[in-house]
Amino acid sequence: MNDVPSPTDTLPAAAAGRPEPAAELRHDFRAAEPRWQAEWERRGCFAVPDVPDGSRPKYYVLEMFPYPSGKIHMGHVRNYTLGDVVARYKRARGHQVLHPMGWDAFGLPAENAARDRGVHPAAWTYQNIANMRAELKRMGLSLDWSREFATCDPEYYGQQQRLFVRLMRAGLVERRESWVNWDPVDNTVLANEQVIDGRGWRSGAPVEKKRLSQWFFAITKYAPALLAALDDLPRWPERVKTMQANWIGRSEGARVRFPLVEPVAGPEGRITEAEVFTTRPDTLFGMSFLAVAPEHPIAAAVAARDPKAAEFVAECRALGTSEAAIEQAEKRGYDTGLRVAHPFIEGATFPVWIANFVLMEYGTGAIFACPAGDQRDLDFARKYGLPVLPVVRPADAGEDFTVGDTAFTDDGIAFNSGFLDGLPTAEAKLAAIAKLEELGAGTRVVNWRLRDWGVSRQRYWGCPIPVIHCDSCGAVPVPEDQLPVRLPEDVDFSRPGNPLDHHPTWKHVACPSCGAPARRETDTCDTFVDSSWYFARFTAPRAGEPLVRAAADGWMPVDQYIGGIEHAILHLLYSRFFTRALHDTGELAAEEPFAGLFTQGMVTHASYRAADGRWLYPAEVEVRADGTAVARETGKAVTVGRGEKMSKSKNNTVDPGGIIDRYGADTARWFILSDNPPDRDMEWSEAGVAGASRFTQRLYRLVAGAAGGLPAPEAPLTAEPGSAARKLRQATHRTIAAVTEALEGFNFNVAVARLYELTNAVGEASGGEASGDAAPALGAARREALETLARLSAPMMPHLAEELWSLLRPAGRDGGAEALVAELDWPEADPALLAADTVKLAVQVLGKLRATIEVPVGTPEAEVLARAEAEENVQRAIDGRPIRKRIHVPGRIVNFVV
RNA sequence: GCCCCCGUGGCGGAACGGUAGACGCGGCGGACUCAAAAUCCGCGGCCGCAAGGCGUGGGAGUUCGAGUCUCCCCGGGGGCACCA
Numbered sequence: 001m002n003d004v005p006s007p008t009d010t011l012p013a014a015a016a017g018r019p020e021p022a023a024e025l026r027h028d029f030r031a032a033e034p035r036w037q038a039e040w041e042r043r044g045c046f047a048v049p050d051v052p053d054g055s056r057p058k059y060y061v062l063e064m065f066p067y068p069s070g071k072i073h074m075g076h077v078r079n080y081t082l083g084d085v086v087a088r089y090k091r092a093r094g095h096q097v098l099h100p101m102g103w104d105a106f107g108l109p110a111e112n113a114a115r116d117r118g119v120h121p122a123a124w125t126y127q128n129i130a131n132m133r134a135e136l137k138r139m140g141l142s143l144d145w146s147r148e149f150a151t152c153d154p155e156y157y158g159q160q161q162r163l164f165v166r167l168m169r170a171g172l173v174e175r176r177e178s179w180v181n182w183d184p185v186d187n188t189v190l191a192n193e194q195v196i197d198g199r200g201w202r203s204g205a206p207v208e209k210k211r212l213s214q215w216f217f218a219i220t221k222y223a224p225a226l227l228a229a230l231d232d233l234p235r236w237p238e239r240v241k242t243m244q245a246n247w248i249g250r251s252e253g254a255r256v257r258f259p260l261v262e263p264v265a266g267p268e269g270r271i272t273e274a275e276v277f278t279t280r281p282d283t284l285f286g287m288s289f290l291a292v293a294p295e296h297p298i299a300a301a302v303a304a305r306d307p308k309a310a311e312f313v314a315e316c317r318a319l320g321t322s323e324a325a326i327e328q329a330e331k332r333g334y335d336t337g338l339r340v341a342h343p344f345i346e347g348a349t350f351p352v353w354i355a356n357f358v359l360m361e362y363g364t365g366a367i368f369a370c371p372a373g374d375q376r377d378l379d380f381a382r383k384y385g386l387p388v389l390p391v392v393r394p395a396d397a398g399e400d401f402t403v404g405d406t407a408f409t410d411d412g413i414a415f416n417s418g419f420l421d422g423l424p425t426a427e428a429k430l431a432a433i434a435k436l437e438e439l440g441a442g443t444r445v446v447n448w449r450l451r452d453w454g455v456s457r458q459r460y461w462g463c464p465i466p467v468i469h470c471d472s473c474g475a476v477p478v479p480e481d482q483l484p485v486r487l488p489e490d491v492d493f494s495r496p497g498n499p500l501d502h503h504p505t506w507k508h509v510a511c512p513s514c515g516a517p518a519r520r521e522t523d524t525c526d527t528f529v530d531s532s533w534y535f536a537r538f539t540a541p542r543a544g545e546p547l548v549r550a551a552a553d554g555w556m557p558v559d560q561y562i563g564g565i566e567h568a569i570l571h572l573l574y575s576r577f578f579t580r581a582l583h584d585t586g587e588l589a590a591e592e593p594f595a596g597l598f599t600q601g602m603v604t605h606a607s608y609r610a611a612d613g614r615w616l617y618p619a620e621v622e623v624r625a626d627g628t629a630v631a632r633e634t635g636k637a638v639t640v641g642r643g644e645k646m647s648k649s650k651n652n653t654v655d656p657g658g659i660i661d662r663y664g665a666d667t668a669r670w671f672i673l674s675d676n677p678p679d680r681d682m683e684w685s686e687a688g689v690a691g692a693s694r695f696t697q698r699l700y701r702l703v704a705g706a707a708g709g710l711p712a713p714e715a716p717l718t719a720e721p722g723s724a725a726r727k728l729r730q731a732t733h734r735t736i737a738a739v740t741e742a743l744e745g746f747n748f749n750v751a752v753a754r755l756y757e758l759t760n761a762v763g764e765a766s767g768g769e770a771s772g773d774a775a776p777a778l779g780a781a782r783r784e785a786l787e788t789l790a791r792l793s794a795p796m797m798p799h800l801a802e803e804l805w806s807l808l809r810p811a812g813r814d815g816g817a818e819a820l821v822a823e824l825d826w827p828e829a830d831p832a833l834l835a836a837d838t839v840k841l842a843v844q845v846l847g848k849l850r851a852t853i854e855v856p857v858g859t860p861e862a863e864v865l866a867r868a869e870a871e872e873n874v875q876r877a878i879d880g881r882p883i884r885k886r887i888h889v890p891g892r893i894v895n896f897v898v
Numbered sequence: 899g900c901c902c903c904c905g906u907g908g909c910g911g912a913a914c915g916g917u918a919g920a921c922g923c924g925g926c927g928g929a930c931u932c933a934a935a936a937u938c939c940g941c942g943g944c945c946g947c948a949a950g951g952c953g954u955g956g957g958a959g960u961u962c963g964a965g966u967c968u969c970c971c972c973g974g975g976g977g978c979a980c981c982a
Contacts, residue, residue: 239902239977246901246978253982278982291982331980357980367982375899376980449981568977674922676910683910691923698937750912753921760921842917847963849917887962893916897962 027700029664033799036820037140045822046087046142050540050551052096059095060555061087062535064563064571065102068128068150069109072135074603074646074672074684075564077656081669081796082600082678082748083562084141088795089743091142092826098555100538101136101143103129103150106157106462106527108186108202115493121461122489125152135657139665140798142822147541151530152461156537158484159546160530161466163582165477168467170585172218175475179295179360180454182210187497188458189214191526194570209317215465215523216452219577223248223448226576235596237679240568247569249449253279254433256368256442258290258340261349266301274298274340274352277363277447281436282428285417286370286391288381290340291333291355293365299354302336309334309354316356331380332356343441344418355380363447371407378407391417392425453574455526460491460499462524470511470518479512485520498522531571532578535561535593552588561594568599598746601681603672604643607652611636615651643683654684666797667693673796674752696800699759699793703786707807710783717780721837724765725777731761732785733833739792740826748796755793762786783808794821843868844895845877853894861888868894 040046052058063083066076087099103125110121117124129150136143149156167173181190185203189212194201219226227248230241256276263272274290292298294316303310312334338352350368357376358367371381372390381388382405392412393401399415401408411425419435420428436442456465464485466478478485488506491499500506500522511518533546535558540551557579563571572594579593608616610631621629621638629638646653659668671692675682719726735758742751762785765778787808794801801821811818835857841864843851851871855864865886868874878898885897 242902243977249978249981251981276982280982355980357982359981362981369982374982376982447981449978565976674910680904680910685910685923687923688910694936695922701937747912749910750921753912756921840917844917844963847916847961852917885962887916889916893963895916895962 025701025704027697027704027800027803029666029696029799032803033138033140033665036799036802037137039802039820040142040822043820043823045820046091046097046099047144047146048096048098050548050554052098052554056094056096058098058555059090059560060098060558061090061560062100062538062558062562064561064567065104065531065534066132067104067107067109068125068132070128070131072132072656074654074656076136077139077668078600078603078672078678078682079562079564080136080139080141081672082598083560084139084669084798085673085743085748085795086560086562087142088798088822089826091822092791092794092824094825097142098538099141099143100147100541101141101145102148102534102538102541103132103152104527104531104534105129105150105152106524106530108459108461110461111459111493111499120489122152125150125461138657138660139669142798147538149537149541151463151527151534154484154486155542156534157463157530158486159537159543160463160525160533161478161483161485162480163533163546163587164466164525165480165483166585166587167217167581168477170581172221172581172585174216174218174452175213176216177211177213178216178454179209180212180214181207182212184208186459189454189456191454191528212456214454214456215467215521216454217529217577217581219453219574220448220450222577222580223250223450224446225580226450226573229576229592233592233595233597236594237597237599240565240572240597240599243568244573247450247573251279251447251449253277253445253447254281254436254442255364255445256281256284256343256436258343258350258368260352261339261341264298264301264338265304266297267304268297271298271301274366275364276366276368277445278368279447280370280373280429281432281442282414282417282420282423282425283370283373283391284342284344284368284432285414285420286372286389287342287350287368288371288377288386288388289351289353289369291353291358291367291369291380293358293360294354294356295360296354296358296365298336298338298352298366302338302354306336309336312354316354331376331383333380333384335384343436343439351386353384361451362449372403373407373409375407375409378403378405389416391415391420392428395424453526453577455529456523457526458498458501458522459524460487460493462527463530464500465521465523465525467521468509468511468518469521470514470516472516473511473513473518475521476511476513476518482512500524528570528574529578532574533582535575536579536582536588536590547582547587549588553590556588556590557593557595560596560598562598562600564602565599572597598679600678601676602645603684604681605646605652605654605684607641607644607650609639609641609650610634611638615649617651643681645681646684659689663689663693664696664799666800667696670696670752670797673748675749677749678746695756695759696797699789700800700804702759702763703790703804703807706782706786709779710786710808711776711779713783713787713809715776715780715783717777717784719777719781723777725781726837728761728765728778728781728785730833730836731758732781732788733829736788736792736827736829737834740829743795751792752796755789758785758789758792762789788827791821791824791827798822839891841868841891842893843871843874844893845874846897847895848877850874850877857891861890864888864890865894869896 061083063079087097091097105125110125113119113124114121181195183190183200183203183205185205186200190200190207195207199205200207227245227250230245256278257273259273263270294313299313303313333353333355336352336354339349340352342348369377371378371388373392388403390401390403391414392408393415394412414420414423414428420431423431433444464487466483466485468476468478470476488503491503493499495502507520507522509518509520536547536552536556539555540548575593580591582588583591608621608629610616616631616638620632622632629640630636631638644650644652667689671689674692675688719729735754738754739751762782790801790804805821809818838854838856840852840854842849843853850873853867865888878896881898883896883898887895
């Protein structure tokens with residue numbers, strides 16, 4: 001990688017031809033890191049049983065498992081470092097910690113590799129996994145690797161097929177024909193969640209509408225539960241919950257039936273009425289027209305007999321998916337000539353239009369329009385000269401209230417509305433619904449934006465849907481004793497379309513039910529299905545059943561889940577649904593998969609773009625002192641982008657492997673944690689890593705230089721009040737408390753800062769060496785401080801922590817009996833040492849700082865106030881005025897009000 | 899358009915309603931060195947010689963006291979979006 005300086009100036013210094021001062025005081029991470037990784041492995045520090053044994057409270061830490069693209073990137077490093085801090089900390093706090101790793105291994109890139117390079121998807125995927133596993137292992141993560149699996153293992157997807165047929169039997173999987181989002185580049189269907197701004201989430205191609213037979217998971221059955229349960233997830237970020245709530249999209253209103261004055265012949269029989277969904281039944285008296293979506297059966301019925309209508313519908317469909325339509329969003333309509341009767345106004349009828357702004361997917365695909373109360377309806381009415389009758393006025397407006405080009409959409413008072421006149425909006429809604437129900441013209445309903453989850457994908461490299469289509473028996477689930485339905489290995493990727501469908505023999509099978517010739521389902525599952533239950537599978541990854549109750553119920557839910565915000569909706573919502581479905585089919589007890597969720601920020605890096613649009617590598621650019629930059633080759637100015645997400649296309653990636661080669665895993669981990677709060681985007685910088693590296697060396701030197709001269713570990717910790725030893729002990733114990741609090745709150749950057757402070761304090765305490773009786777006490781205090789540093793930094797820099805610990809407790813070196821830091825409990829802060837002996841108080845006059853005084857803790861208030869008042873600056877600020885009030889917050893502040 | 903989050907030194911960022919800027923990066927000065935690197939020591943919000951004054955996007959408010967709480971505005975980021 002070009003922006004990683006060459007390794008010639010790296011450690012050890014001797015390699016670069018420099019003198020190597022005090023070699024024994026240089027931390028050689030290249031030797032130490034693999035050594036400690038091997039020792040953790042040898043001692044089985046991170047392995048746990050399938051069923052938590054109850055000796056300690058369980059804690060399940062999980063990071064979103066990676067897609068095996070071939071190399072780990074900095075986002076992975078950040079993700080897994082954050083998780084490892086939590087895992088190691090919780091382990092030290094006495095929990096039995098499950099911390100597994102696996103691979104989200106199905107997906108289109110493997111098929112693309114097969115097509116472009118002639119490698120089989122399985123070979124490509126497993127090779128990538130091998131590469132990435134080796135990279136991850138170098139990070140020193142405290143993982144139970146014995147639980148590793150890939151979703152493309154037949155042992156995994158076979159169990160998933162088992163779940164599929166069980167969910168099918170439970171009525172949670174359905175096959176039906178529907179309009180689907182078709183990605184013309186990837187040649188497959190996309191879920192609604194995978195369409196972003198009208199384009200496929202992977203290919204970026206404009207999505208087309210197609211009508212196909214598809215498999216659906218009945219996520220809508222869980223819409224109310226998925227929404228309500230968000231309130232019971234206190235350890236989830238608010239914004240993720242908000243995004244999910246918006247996506248589920250609950251709205252209260254009414255369904256209203258409008259009888260057609262003359263019924264029409266639709267494609268599936270006579271249509272006698274139009275049903276609409278509305279959230280504003282209180283505005284029914286302001287109705288101007290009724291509008292249906294171009295895909296609505298009434299539109300189809302009209303189009304069948306009216307060529308102009310047919311033309312309009314065809315135009316809408318063509319435009320419906322193009323970019324232009326999405327951006328322009330011009331409201332257009334066609335008057336069908338049909339009319340509907342009004343439920344409240346005897347004898348009144350209104351025209352029925354086909355309108356391009358009405359969505360077939362939402363509500364009933366038809367609306368009644370009250371232009372005075374809805375901007376879109378108003379725009380439409382003005383364009384086509386339809387009437388506009390205001391029926392809701394602002395509370396402070398009179399009966400003469402009118403609407404111009406802006407609809408009044410707020411709540412107000414009903415008028416021009418018969419029996420609703422004078423009612424505030426909330427009451428008017430209730431009254432209108434009551435009347436509709438009384439007349440049999442409508443009902444109160446709750447409408448949901450969420451659609452069922454279409455999981456069929458016309459791809460090869462995915463979990464085959466375990467169904468067989470039989471002409472007489474229909475869609476028959478594959479019997480469980482015939483699972484897994486394995487992917488065939490001899491497939492042709494050169495032809496477009498679904499390779500499974502092209503396979504000469506694979507799909508031809510006998511019907512499991514009647515034995516007649518039948519066809520295998522050739523669609524595979526959306527890969528989001530694979531990631532919707534992997535967290536539960538980790539609890540018993542080799543079992544012959546999808547889940548083992550004792551294991552799943554023992555470990556689930558995941559106590560702390562960590563990953564990127566980009567999965568706020570898709571993966572997290574699907575997993576929540578799947579967990580509920582598995583709960584309802586008796587597979588596990590948990591109803592929610594993730595009790596705690598943490599969303600990390602991106603890793604960004606500066607980027608450089610030349611005037612011709614080419615992205616330059618950092619090495620091709622000269623950055624000037626004022627922050628501007630020029631291309632080395634041409635001398636022309638380049639645009640400097642601060643903090644852009646690392647991306648190969650922008651040439652601003654940094655390869656984690658190179659960083660670990662040069663600085664070691666601990667330095668990379670430490671920098672990533674220290675830079676900023678983990679939920680924000682962080683900017684990767686060479687200077688920052690170098691600074692982190694300096695600290696690891698400094699800490700090592702501090703411990704290695706002191707270790708030989710320290711008293712034995714058993715030496716008594718005694719320290720006279722006011723002595724240097726006591727001050728150091730207080731700093732140590734305050735650091736324990738502060739780091740603990742910071743780790744609990746995910747404020748890892750603050751934990752790092754506290755460790756810097758303690759390191760500084762130990763360095764200072766060794767400056768003026770104590771003499772006589774004080775020397776042993778200070779020595780013991782220094783041992784305590786250094787041992788504490790090793791133990792508190794272990795979650796973040798686990799290898800260095802072991803190295804330091806082994807210097808301080810040499811019995812553990814090279815496989816000795818001494819415990820490793822990874823096996824130790826978390827240090828306890830001694831409450832008696834948390835408070836200093838004296839405290840500095842700020843003295844304010846009228847809230848402005850005028851002096852600080854230092855008083856012994858516990859000084860009587862009267863004495864504190866007297867000393868504060870006596871300060872010269874305080875007297876000057878008071879300026880002879882009488883003091884009206886004296887405020888004293890012990891240990892914090894004194895404020896005089898004059 | 900609706901909803902959410904965020905605005906603090908040159909930079910990343912600290913701060914139970916209680917001394918704003920901890921800690922780090924960069925910078926400056928010094929020591930060591932023939933010199934450099936590494937290391938160590940010191941300085942460091944702004945204005946001012948100083949005394950002092952001003953400072954957490956802007957404006958009001960609550961409070962003895964506001965970066966923190968309330969309201970309005972400005973700016974940045976994100977999510978949803980012809981959602982009836």
